[in-house]
Amino acid sequence: MSIFGRDYRKVKNYGPVKRERCNNCCNESTFQLQKLSTWFTLFSIPIIPYRTNYLLVCPICKNYEEIDSSEFLDYVDLIQSQKESENQLLSSDGYITESGAIYRTETQLNFIRQMKEIEMEREKRNSSNE
Template sequence: MIFIFGANDKVVERQQQYAQEHCGNCNNITNWILEKNATYASLFFISIIPIKTRYIYYCPICKNGRKLEKEEYERMK
C-alpha cells in the first residue's frame, strides 16, 4: 500500500475589520483583513492535522501587513 503525505495551506478564518487603518505602503485608508491560516499535514490530499498556524493582519489593496501573535489576534476579533 502506498501512502501519499503532503502539506497544504488553508485559510481558517477571515474577517474584515470595522476600524480603518492607514497603509504605509499604498497610502490608502481601508478596512484591513484579519486572517488566520494554517498549514495542514495531509494524507491522500485530505487535510488531517494543523502543523503550523499563522495570524496576519493586512491591507486588502496591496497585501502589505504584519504578523500577529495569537493573543493579539484573539483581542482584535
C-alpha cells in the same frame, strides 16, 4: 502521486478590524483579520494543522502584517462586540434582504446610536427629578 504533503492552507477571514495606512501601498484602509492554517496532508486530504499564522491584511494590495495570538484574540473580541451592538440596534424598519437579514447604512446606525444616547440622558434626568 504524492502520499505526504504540507502544502494545504486554509484561510479564515474574520472581517474588518483596524483602520490604518498600509506600509506597502500607502493607502489608508480598514485591515482584515485573517487566520492562516497550514496542514499536513495524507493522499491530498488535510489531516493535522501544524502551523497557524494570525494576519492583518490590507484589502487593496494584500500585504499583511503578522500578529501574535493574544492580539488576535483581542481583535476577535472586538469584532464580536461590534456585531452584538449592531444586532441590538436593528429593528424591522431596516433594509430586509431575501435571506431575511436587515442592513443599514453607517449614517443610519450613527443616527440610531445618537437617538439612544439622547433617550438615555432623558431617562437619567427624569429619574433624578423624581
